[in-house]
Every structure is written in C-alpha cells, then in structure tokens.
Amino acid sequence: xxxxxxxxxxxxxxxxxxxxxxxxxxxxxxxxxxxxxxxxxxxxxxxxxxxxxxxxxxxxxxxxxxxxxxxxxxxxxxxxxxxxxxxxxxxxxxxxxxxxxxxxxxxxxxxxxxxxxxxxxxxxxxxxxxxxxxxxxxxxxxxxxxxxxxxxxxxxxxxxxxxxxxxxxxxxxxxxxxxxxxxxxxxxxxxxxxxxxxxxxxxxxxxxxxxxxxxxxxxxxxxxxxxxxxxxxxxxxxxxxxxx
Numbered sequence: 001x002x003x004x005x006x007x008x009x010x011x012x013x014x015x016x017x018x019x020x021x022x023x024x025x026x027x028x029x030x031x032x033x034x035x036x037x038x039x040x041x042x043x044x045x046x047x048x049x050x051x052x053x054x055x056x057x058x059x060x061x062x063x064x065x066x067x068x069x070x071x072x073x074x075x076x077x078x079x080x081x082x083x084x085x086x087x088x089x090x091x092x093x094x095x096x097x098x099x100x101x102x103x104x105x106x107x108x109x110x111x112x113x114x115x116x117x118x119x120x121x122x123x124x125x126x127x128x129x130x131x132x133x134x135x136x137x138x139x140x141x142x143x144x145x146x147x148x149x150x151x152x153x154x155x156x157x158x159x160x161x162x163x164x165x166x167x168x169x170x171x172x173x174x175x176x177x178x179x180x181x182x183x184x185x186x187x188x189x190x191x192x193x194x195x196x197x198x199x200x201x202x203x204x205x206x207x208x209x210x211x212x213x214x215x216x217x218x219x220x221x222x223x224x225x226x227x228x229x230x231x232x233x234x235x236x237x238x239x240x241x242x243x244x
Contacts, residue, residue, distance in 0.1 A: 002043070008047075079106060192228060
C-alpha cells in the first residue's frame with residue numbers, strides 16, 4: 001500500500017504552486033504509479049493549515065497515517081519538511097518506521113526509500129540537518145522582517161493599537177494616527193503631568209470626565225500605563241517615567 005502525505009502551513013494555504021496540497025498529491029501519485037500501484041493501492045492523507053513545528057503524530061491526518069501504516073507499506077511525501085519538524089524528529093521517526101517494516105520515500109531525494117541502505121541513510125541525515133537549519137533561518141528572517149516593518153510604521157497583523165488605525169491590506173498595511181484616540185492619549189499625558197498622579201488616579205479622572213475607550217469601555221490604569229509608555233502610540237507629547 002502506498003500512503004501519500006501532504007501538508008501546508010496556514011501561510012502556505014493560499015499558495016497555488018509547488019507547495020499546494022494538490023501539487024504535492026499529484027507528485028506522490030506519480031511516484032506510486034512508477035512503483036506499479038493502482039488507485040486501490042493508494043491512500044492519501046493531508047493536513048491543511050498545520051505548522052511543520054508540530055510532530056507528525058500530533059497532526060490530525062499525520063496521526064491517521066501512522067495508525068494506518070502496516071509492514072510492507074510505503075509512505076511518500078514531497079519533501080522532508082512536509083513530514084518532520086527537526087532533524088532529530090526525522091531520524092527518530094524514520095528509524096521507528098523501519099523497525100515496523102515501513103519504507104519512506106521523499107521525492108526530492110529520489111523515488112527509492114531513504115532508509116534502504118547506509119548511503120541513503122547518511123544522505124537522509126544530512127538533508128534533515130540542512131532542512132532544520134533552513135527552517136531556523138526562515139524563522140529568524142520572519143522575526144527580523146516583522147520587527148523592521150513595525151519600526152517603519154507597518155502593521156504586522158491583529159487589531160490596531162490604541163491611537164492608530166490600519167490602512168491598506170496584507171503586506172501594504174500600515175498604521176496611521178486616529179485623531180480621536182490620539183486626543184485621548186494627549187489628554188492622558190497632560191493629566192499625568194499636571195496631577196503628578198499615579199496611573200489609577202489618572203484613569204479615575206478620565207472616567208469622571210466621561211472619556212471612554214473603544215467599545216465604550218471605561219479607562220483602566222493598565223491602559224493609562226500603556227498609553228504613556230509605548231512611544232509608538234505617542235503623537236504630540238513628551239514622555240516621562242510612569243510609576244505604579
């Protein structure tokens with residue numbers, strides 16, 4: 001039996017290229033045909049919107065695949081990173097499959113089982129380490145990119161911070177000041193300087209003045225601290241130290 005597996009992360013779901021579920025399945029089916037399998041000898045499992053950082057056995061379709069696999073079966077996937085979350089995870093799972101009499105084919109390494117002999121096993125181990133390194137570098141670049149976008153006024157997702165609104169969509173989204181909320185921030189800073197008050201007293205005064213935040217919610221001390229401390233929210237006033 002040929003057990004086909006494909007996976008895409010949430011970010012990859014919208015893709016219609018080499019990483020798409022349909023394309024992965026097509027390549028797996030081609031390998032199955034090369035091995036003489038018919039449609040009755042082919043079962044496909046796929047995880048959509050699942051991160052590669054999750055072990056195969058903890059993914060919905062991945063768990064079904066491992067439970068269904070029997071001695072003599074062959075598991076086929078496009079690439080190592082479709083199945084495994086790290087080099088150690090790849091080596092451990094591959095060894096467990098081998099003990100169960102289950103072969104593993106990774107198409108980017110060829111159409112033969114990767115644990116078939118010493119050379120294949122060595123190459124598989126090296127590829128696993130390279131894939132893990134690449135994943136870590138991608139993660140680092142993503143973090144750096146998000147930080148850079150934040151510094152340049154870009155929006156990295158989620159609700160806009162108080163004092164701003166999101167303009168644009170996707171990668172083009174940026175934060176622009178929302179004047180009504182900026183006015184509340186300026187008033188908060190003014191009261192804090194004039195009253196020399198702790199944040200909870202400033203919040204009390206704002207509520208007495210009838211100030212309400214988004215959703216008509218009353219002002220809390222934590223929100224006062226956030227408005228005064230976060231220089232990304234501060235438009236038009238100088239910040240100073242804020243105490244408990």
